[in-house]
Amino acid sequence: MRLSAHDSLKLSQRYLDLVAGKALSQSEMQQFIEETVEAYERHVNRGFLTYRKSVTESGQFAALEWSGSGCMLRDGLGREYIDCLGGYGIFSAGINHPRIVKAVTDQVQRMALNSQELLEPWRAALARLLAAVTPGELSCSFFINNGTDAIEGAIKLARLHTGRRVFLSTLGGFHGKSLGALSLMGKATFREPFATGLQDVRFVPFGDGEALEAEFAKAQTIGSPFAAFVVEPVQGEAGAVVPPPGYLRTARELCTRYGTLLVADEVQTGLGRTGAMWGVDHDGVQPDVMCLGKSLGGGVMPLSAFVSTPTIWECLVPNPVIHSTTFGGNPLACVAGIAAIHVTLEEDLPAQAAQKGEFLTRELRRLQTRYPGVLNEIRGRGLLLGLEFPSDEIGYRFAAGLFRRGVLVAGTYSKARTVRIEPALGIPTEKISEVLNRIDDTLKEIATSLRVAQLAAAQPA
Numbered sequence: 001m002r003l004s005a006h007d008s009l010k011l012s013q014r015y016l017d018l019v020a021g022k023a024l025s026q027s028e029m030q031q032f033i034e035e036t037v038e039a040y041e042r043h044v045n046r047g048f049l050t051y052r053k054s055v056t057e058s059g060q061f062a063a064l065e066w067s068g069s070g071c072m073l074r075d076g077l078g079r080e081y082i083d084c085l086g087g088y089g090i091f092s093a094g095i096n097h098p099r100i101v102k103a104v105t106d107q108v109q110r111m112a113l114n115s116q117e118l119l120e121p122w123r124a125a126l127a128r129l130l131a132a133v134t135p136g137e138l139s140c141s142f143f144i145n146n147g148t149d150a151i152e153g154a155i156k157l158a159r160l161h162t163g164r165r166v167f168l169s170t171l172g173g174f175h176g177k178s179l180g181a182l183s184l185m186g187k188a189t190f191r192e193p194f195a196t197g198l199q200d201v202r203f204v205p206f207g208d209g210e211a212l213e214a215e216f217a218k219a220q221t222i223g224s225p226f227a228a229f230v231v232e233p234v235q236g237e238a239g240a241v242v243p244p245p246g247y248l249r250t251a252r253e254l255c256t257r258y259g260t261l262l263v264a265d266e267v268q269t270g271l272g273r274t275g276a277m278w279g280v281d282h283d284g285v286q287p288d289v290m291c292l293g294k295s296l297g298g299g300v301m302p303l304s305a306f307v308s309t310p311t312i313w314e315c316l317v318p319n320p321v322i323h324s325t326t327f328g329g330n331p332l333a334c335v336a337g338i339a340a341i342h343v344t345l346e347e348d349l350p351a352q353a354a355q356k357g358e359f360l361t362r363e364l365r366r367l368q369t370r371y372p373g374v375l376n377e378i379r380g381r382g383l384l385l386g387l388e389f390p391s392d393e394i395g396y397r398f399a400a401g402l403f404r405r406g407v408l409v410a411g412t413y414s415k416a417r418t419v420r421i422e423p424a425l426g427i428p429t430e431k432i433s434e435v436l437n438r439i440d441d442t443l444k445e446i447a448t449s450l451r452v453a454q455l456a457a458a459q460p461a
């Protein structure tokens, strides 16, 4: 309902006071929580309030995310959670890392966004820094604000560079959810090079080099070779699925042989998450295009990028605004990116992810043997881990049980029986041990309830 300007002003002032840190009593906070629930119901999407998430299942769906630092989150009522979800991979450097917050705070006081007309120094600086830390000849970057847009850019780049329009992707791959604003573009210069809208895409099983080779050969035979093969070095949303060693090398070799661009979607795996700086480093491969996102903004700003080689970038040079976006490469996001890379190197987050991931995986496997029939599988690399439960129901109960015990994890979007663990890469070992204790407790509770249910089912009626 539209309010008068006076009432709208009062409402926005109230929100601004809260943002500024106005203290609330427990009952005022309770009231604010109720208002937030109502606003979700009426103005966001009431589906979120019943959508099965750990918070809903644990009966605490009205927990408001309020503050956090490192690997800890606090809700509006002051309850603490060890964050093992990491915002689906954005908090690799931890929540509100002081060096990253400082860089953004320094920049926001000088100039938050850009005029679009002058040269943007931090965009250039971040591009230069990325050239220094990405594999081989990758050295040209375009910045945007989310992983989906990084993939969109990579698709357009591959079409422009190869002149082809058929793409190859993998079963279970996740690359974003956009639908194609460019199809509505009323100016042919920008629309026509990418005409026919959505891409023609073929899918191959992930991790299967032979199937990949057969698909490339088939495409060549029918005369529709691929513009690009888009692949995650470890499938994140599919539940931390690791391909066999050498798979990306096979992909590299096939892409080179058939003139197809190898696009590594490192949106989730990049910046140390898998225990190496980049997911492709495990196979020693240089992709033609790398898509980055999530942790690139240091968990402080939204930031993503697609990065490629000078040769491939040449197709963007004649008309540098053939691809453009208002907020892409803005100074706040770029200084966050510079600080995120700095922190990743300074704290050697890739090595921390490798070492802590190994410890966590080993201990989880120990727990798995103690609760057969409850936890089926532990997968992943570094601190991108997936736990596989026998059913969605048990996956929900596990995530909810942990939430009640003050640990945040979540099922993947597509399968609640697959639960992800993606904490800050620098999570202290004592916190991991604490998480393991709470996982043990949760698994025990589930195992007991399953046994009780089995006994009840075995009783004669």
Ligand SMILES: Cc1ncc(COP(=O)(O)O)c(C=O)c1O
Residues within 6 Å of the ligand: 088, 145, 146, 147, 148, 149, 151, 174, 175, 176, 177, 232, 236, 237, 265, 266, 267, 268, 269, 293, 294
């Ligand atoms: C591998 C991968 N690519 C792309 C995306 C899309 O990123 P965003 O949600 O930031 O648009 C995601 C998001 O989870 C992802 O995991």
